[in-house]
Amino acid sequence: MPLLARRVPLLLASGGTCLVLLGVLARALEQPGTAGGATLAVIGSLLPLAATGHLAATLARTCPPPWIRAELGALGAGRGRTAALVGASSGFLALMGCLPAVALFLYGRGTPDGAGGHLAGLPAVGTPTLVALVPLVVTGSAALAARAPGDRHGAGYRAPVPVITAAGPAIGTPGTTIGTTIGTTADTATAPADRPPGEPAHDARPDAGRSFSAGAALIGTGVAITSLTAPGGPGHAGTGPWELPGVPAGIGPGVVGGWALVLIGTMVAGPALLALCGRLLLFRRPGVRRMLAGRALLTDAPHRGRAFGALVAASAAVPAALVLLHPPGALTALGLGVTVFAALAALPVSGGANRWERAEDRETLLLLGAPHSLARELTLLRLGAGAPVVVLAAMLVAWLLVLPFG
Structure with missing residues (x-):
């Protein structure tokens, strides 16, 4: 179900x-x-x-x-x-x-x-x-x-492969299961020799700093293209391929391409934005709950960052459309609603294998005597840290989208 x-x-x-x-x-x-x-x-x-x-x-x-x-x-x-x-x-x-x-x-x-x-x-x-x-x-x-x-399934994950070792228990031996034997031997076989025991596998995805740099470069390029091809810009020809007849504010292919680069750059910078949420929770001597929630966001940044950036980009399209279209019609409202709904629905299911590791962490906390309400409190803390970042980043991106039009 x-x-x-x-x-x-x-x-x-x-x-x-x-x-x-x-x-x-x-x-x-x-x-x-x-x-x-x-x-x-x-x-x-x-x-x-x-x-x-x-x-x-x-x-x-x-x-x-x-x-x-x-x-x-x-x-x-x-x-x-x-x-x-x-x-x-x-x-x-x-x-x-x-x-x-x-x-x-x-x-x-x-x-x-x-x-x-x-x-x-x-x-x-x-x-x-x-x-x-x-x-x-x-x-x-x-x-x-x-x-x-x-x-x-997230960076560093490798599919379990059945490996038969002489020292390990045979598959089918009483007291052992196939999943346990396969998972243990696969982890031993795929672990690098120079990695200390207990240290997680190296994350092959770009870190928050590089994702922010790449996203900022794409956003800057998109804003530059939009400014050049917008009405009054040095690259706006007024007619021909740079302007679509009848479109409000002279929106042409160059403007649409610049908008696409800005939204893609926002999505690329998503891991940095999600890591920022974690840093905000870890600011100034956090308690146990803030520390757990902040570390969870930092761990989720490489896995859920793209979905978080997509949510910011979808949210930025709403105020930009409200500014450029006077007034927005029912079809525009339906399209924006579907966009935000799809981006919001993609965030909880993203994360790959990290989602299964989070379930194991919750079971460990319960075994250590943590109350059952702790998981809900950590979720509320993560939402409380992420919502302001989404709103502020969406307003900034929306301002960049409509900036060339005054």
Whole structure:
């Protein structure tokens, strides 16, 4: 049941994204003369589509769990077959979410033609293609994320491999289990010789400092491109490929590309922002609860940082859209809502193998006599430290997005 519960947000996000795409199609059909507004709506629909793909990729990195993946590998299912299975299951779930959205869209339009049974006013080929876009994006994102070797279960993780040693107990011996024997021998076989006992494996992901530098470079490049191609900028030609006709404020391909770099840079800088939350909790002689919560955030930064940065980027799109669009329509509100929902749903399920290690830490605390309410208190502390950082960082990124437009 927890596995199905983690996949429900993907179903809802896929349905919402499909409804946004169908709404864009209906707007283009009802107002064929406003090409610029339709172009802006298509650009805005890319945000929920990208957020849904990110949610599918995040779920693919944490499902199936490490021990199930090891058992699939023992049965002959390599990384390619496992990725295909995860991608197909995610795409089928996205399709199940799109079907109610299509039914709701058709019910709202009220266009069934009783004479021929066809949908009046809708393209016969374009509409199914548009509906199939969401499952295709979800399938591709999930398959690529499941196939990636370095991001599967967090840095430093290696799939358990059955190793037979002369000194260890044989598999099947009374008092031993297959999982215990495999996990112990695999850890011994994959541990580097120069690593002291008990020290965690080296984290191959970039640390917080490097993620902040890379993110800041992308954000600065995006702001520079947006400033050059915005109206009044030295690179704005006024007409031609730099301006889309009818789009408010002269938004063109250069501006859209700069916005994309700013949002991607915010996502890349996510580990640094999450590590900042941990540093805030560890500031000025923390107590036991602050220390545990702060260290947990520092440990989660390499694993959950990208999802945290995606949440900041999705939150920044909301005030930016409110500033540029006067007033935002229902379709814009739906698209922004789906984007924030998908980014928020990806944060709890991210982390890979670190999520299973956190469960072991909770069991250890309970064995040491810690109260059961300690886990809830640590969660509230982490939320209390992360929420202000998300709000402030989102407002800063939103200000950078609308800065070239005054």
